[in-house]
Amino acid sequence: MxxxxxxxxxxxxxxxxxxxxxxxxxxxxxxxxxxxxxxxxxxxxxxxxxxxxxxxxxxxxxxxxxxxxATTPKIAKQDSIAELREVRLNGRKEWISLRGESRNKPVLLFLAGGPGGSQLAATRYELSDLEKNFVVVNWEQPGSGKSYSAVSKKQLTPEIYVEDGTALVRSLLKEFKQEKIYLIGESWGSALGIFMVKQQPELYHAFMGTGQMVAFEETERIDYDLAMKLAKENDDQKIIDKLIQNGKPPYYGNSVTTKSATYLNYLSQVMARNPEIQNAGFQTLRDLSAKEYGLLDKVNYLRGILQTFNHVYPQLYETDLRKEYGKLDVPIYFLLGRHDLNAPLSLAEDYYKKLEAPSKEIIWFEHSGHNPWINEQERFAEVVQQIAEENK
Structure with a gap:
């Protein structure tokens, strides 16, 4: 940020x-x-x-x-797939990327964080190892990047994400002639993934959540208090003053993004300085300059982070996965960074204890913060492949 x-x-x-x-x-x-x-x-x-x-x-x-x-770079393999494609989901024009060394590999759908985040380039750079064993599909969700204008902001709701995500999964299954896919969600995408597998469990081999979100309003309160505590310990008076000025969350209106960014950015900076965390942080300028984005896409990349988050996030405050999603009919895996400060680990562990699923597991990444798929990308790819082998 x-x-x-x-x-x-x-x-x-x-x-x-x-x-x-x-x-x-x-x-x-x-x-x-x-x-x-x-x-x-x-x-x-x-x-x-x-x-x-x-x-x-x-x-x-x-x-x-x-x-x-705008395009996604080719993969030098005879049976490879590397496409940037516009799709219609429930009548809405949205975009996906598809990348894999073989079209015959299992399909893996990646759900980006946000709401409003675009990670077409980030996943290509950070998760290229997965392209060896999967057809990796990255969905530009409504209100983000290339799909920024798919839905009017006033009409954008969490339910639309679930509807369009499910429609995308069905189209992928039909195109690649598969019965089920694997699903990964990071941060906001980890909650969206839970919503999707709850609604149509028969479509998924397994779900993997990283930077796992559980209870949105409670998360904001915990993050605010933690940022205040750390700012006082580090004598960061500007952050303390700004947090006091903003007041405690939840926030509403036109300043949700900017007020939330005060503590979220601060916690991200703390993680970036943590020597235990490898490869901390996104490379935003690298991603913005990627081939997947035209000039208008680059502008919408930023608008999604600022505006879509502002509109959608308050709609999630009442969501608590422990209350509404305590039983799932799909194997569930939480891939958690040991040093995550943005998504409280206490909530993820509490949800895990209460969760009923055919199988479940927490896999810890000891040198990661909120983004194990970036911090420990090689191990992350290995873990995903192992999970796929266990849930064919």
């Missing part, structure tokens, strides 16, 4: 300079119009207007070209 903030700041500064330049240009020409060089100034204004119009047209053309040419 810190890198994301810097990126947004740079974009805003460039826009500001452009606006200032335009205002100065128009004022200059207005003065010339009032002086002796009126004819020259009028001609200059016309040239300036045509120039700006031409610049706008070129900009639109560039955006269209980058959108049309």
């Amino acid at each position: 810190l890198v994301l903030g810097i990126f947004i700041l740079i974009v805003l500064v460039l826009l500001l300079f452009s606006l200032v330049f335009l205002i100065k240009f128009l004022l200059f020409m207005f003065k010339r119009l009032r002086g002796k060089d009126a004819a020259f100034a009028t001609k200059g204004v016309r040239k300036g207007v045509f120039g700006m119009f031409g610049f706008l047209v070129l900009g639109i053309i560039l955006i269209v070209i980058t959108q049309v040419t």
Whole structure:
């Protein structure tokens, strides 16, 4: 989020300079119009207007070209699949990537965090080992990245994610002629995965949740209190003041994202400084520059994080998996980072104890925080493959 903030700041500064330049240009020409060089100034204004119009047209053309040419890199194998594809799910236009060294391998669907997060590039970089044994499908959920405009924000609900996710699974099963798929969900995606397997358990070999979310409002309160505690221990007065100013969650209105980011970003920074955690943090600029995203997608990548989260997250406050999802008919695995500060481990362990499932297991990643699939990517891929072998 810190890198994301810097990126947004740079974009805003460039826009500001452009606006200032335009205002100065128009004022200059207005003065010339009032002086002796009126004819020259009028001609200059016309040239300036045509120039700006031409610049706008070129900009639109560039955006269209980058959108049309967005792709996912090929895989150099004879029977491989590497596609970036638009799909219709319940009448909505959404996007997926499909990557695997063989089309005949089992299908593995990855559910990104958020709501509003896009991880097309991140999973390609971090989970490429899974492409050896699976057809890895990454779904751009409504309100994120390439699927940002799939649903009006006012209409976007958790139920739509479940409906469209299930529709996607059914289409994948039909295309690849398989009876079931494997499902991985990270952070918000870990809750969405639980919603999906509860509704249609017959579609899944197993579910794997990492950065497992359990009770959303309780999580926010725990995270806020932990951030305050750590900020006091580290004498981070700016964070303390900001947390006090924001007040305790839950938050509503237009500032949900920014207020939540105060403690979530702080906890992420603490994890990034933890020497026990390997490869801490997302590489946002690397992911934003990836081939999967056109220029408009890059903008929507940021809008999803800021706006979709703001709208959808408050709808999840009342969700507590321990109360509504205590019995599942699919093997369940929690792949948890030992040093996760964003998704309270106490809640995941409590849910695990109460959960009834055909089989269940917590697998600990000793050198991970909230994102074991990034922190310990090689071991994560090995664990996923082992789970798949156990649940064919």
